[in-house]
Amino acid sequence: MIFPIGDDQVKGGYFPIFSYGFILLNCIVFFLEMQQLGISEAHYEEFLNTYGAIPAEITNGQDYFTLFTSMFLHAGWAHIIGNMLFLWIFADNIEATIGNIPFLFFYLLGGLAAHAGHIFFNMDSTIVTVGASGAISAVMGAYLVMFPSSRIKMLFLIFPFHIPAFLFLGFWIWEQFMGVGQVSAEGGGVAWWAHIGGFVFGVLGGLYYRSAGYLRKESTEYA
Numbered sequence: 001m002i003f004p005i006g007d008d009q010v011k012g013g014y015f016p017i018f019s020y021g022f023i024l025l026n027c028i029v030f031f032l033e034m035q036q037l038g039i040s041e042a043h044y045e046e047f048l049n050t051y052g053a054i055p056a057e058i059t060n061g062q063d064y065f066t067l068f069t070s071m072f073l074h075a076g077w078a079h080i081i082g083n084m085l086f087l088w089i090f091a092d093n094i095e096a097t098i099g100n101i102p103f104l105f106f107y108l109l110g111g112l113a114a115h116a117g118h119i120f121f122n123m124d125s126t127i128v129t130v131g132a133s134g135a136i137s138a139v140m141g142a143y144l145v146m147f148p149s150s151r152i153k154m155l156f157l158i159f160p161f162h163i164p165a166f167l168f169l170g171f172w173i174w175e176q177f178m179g180v181g182q183v184s185a186e187g188g189g190v191a192w193w194a195h196i197g198g199f200v201f202g203v204l205g206g207l208y209y210r211s212a213g214y215l216r217k218e219s220t221e222y223a
Contacts, residue, residue, distance in 0.1 A: 001156075001157075002154055002155070002156045003085070003154065003155060004085070004086070004089055004152050004153065004154055004155075004168065005085075005089075005153050005154070005155045005160070006089060006152075006153040007089050007090070007093065007147075007150050007151065007152050007153060007165070008093075008147075008150045008151050009092070009093065010093050010096050010097060010147075012096075013096030013097055014095060014096050014097075014098075014099050014100050014103075015096075015100075016091065016092035016095040016096055016100075016103075017095075017100055018091075018095055018100055018103050018104050018107065019087065019088075019091035019092045019094075019095045019103070020092075022087060022091070022107065022132070023084050023087055023088060025072055026072050026074070026080060026083070026084060026087075026132055027080070027084070029072045029073060029074075030073075030074055030080050032047075033047060033048075033073065033074070048073060048075070048128050048130060049128055051066060051069040051070060051073055052066060052069075052070045052073055052128035052129055052130040053066040053067055053069075053070040053115060053128070053129045053130075054066070054125070054126055054127070054128050054129070055118065055119045055122045055123055055124070055125040055126075055127075055129065056123070056124050056125055056126050058115075058119055059119065059123045059124075067111075067112055067115050068108070068111070070115075070128075070129055070130050070131070071108075071111045071131070071132050071134070071135055072132065073130035073131065074130060074131055074132070075130055075131070079131060083131060083132045083133050083136055084132075086133075086136050086139075086140070087132065087136050087139070089152070090136070090139050090140050090143045091103075091107075091136070091139045093143065093146075093147055093150070094106070094139055094142050094143060094146065097146065097209070097214050097215065098209055098214055106138065106139075106142070106205055107135050107138065107139065108135070109138075109201065110134065110135045110137070110138020110139065110141075110198050110201050110202055110205070111132075111134050111135035111138070111198065113134075113138060113197050113198055113200070113201035114133075114134020114135060114137060114138065114191075114194040114195065114197045114198030114201070115129070115134060115194065115197075116197055117134075117193040117194055117196055117197020117198070117200070118134070118191045118193045118194035118197065120193070120197075121193045122193070129191055129194065131191070131194075133191075133194065133195060133198075134191070134194040134195065134197065134198040135198060136198070137176075137194070137195045137196075137197075137198030137199040137202065138198040138199065138201045138202035138205065139202060140169055140172065140173075140199060140202060141169075141173075141198065141199040141200065141201065141202020141203040141204075141205070141206060142202040142203070142205045142206035142209065143165060143169065143202075143206070144165065144166060144169040144170070144173075144202075144203060144206065145202075145203055145206025145207055145209075145210060146206045146209060146210060146214075146215060147165055148164065148165055148166040149164055149165065149166070150164070150165040151163070151164065151165070152164070152165050152168045154168075173195075173196070173199050176192050176195040176196050176199070177192075177196065179192045180192045180193065180196075
């Protein structure tokens with residue numbers, strides 16, 4: 001298996017308090033989820049259905065708060081570990097460069113853009129949507145524009161190697177387009193359009209931050 005484990009870090013800049021804070025918050029919420037599962041599977045399902053986003057309910061004007069709460073829920077260990085790994089790798093450079101409060105709004109708006117992409121193509125769906133991957137996709141989109149030449153450290157078995165960010169992220173978004181329409185037999189699956197919607201938002205955000213001169217600051221030098 002090949003997977004990313006790190007990247008080039010920018011020098012100085014803002015301390016990525018929200019990047020690390022979101023990781024901590026996601027882990028705390030996942031612990032609460034596991035507590036519900038420990039009580040019973042019914043409690044766990046009720047928890048997800050209460051705080052996860054259901055497109056049909058959103059389009060009917062219900063439970064808008066779940067557009068935010070669902071960003072911090074995950075459907076299992078593999079889901080949260082993968083998302084937190086990507087958040088750990090890509091978010092800190094963005095926050096260090098654009099600042100703490102701008103990153104907070106960027107991340108949350110990226111999550112909303114991801115929801116918009118998913119809901120637009122699944123308006124009548126009653127399948128609950130959970131996960132931070134939409135907001136993280138926005139971070140990755142911005143990273144592609146802002147740090148295309150950054151080296152992503154990969155691990156193959158026990159052998160590390162590096163590839164440019166534009167190759168890794170370009171392949172990743174290609175996978176999302178290839179995955180559109182793939183749904184599991186149980187009626188669930190990956191919210192591909194959420195990933196795409198978040199990524200597009202992130203690319204647009206990255207273009208804005210480049211044009212606004214953020215990358216000319218001292219904080220964007222590699223350490």
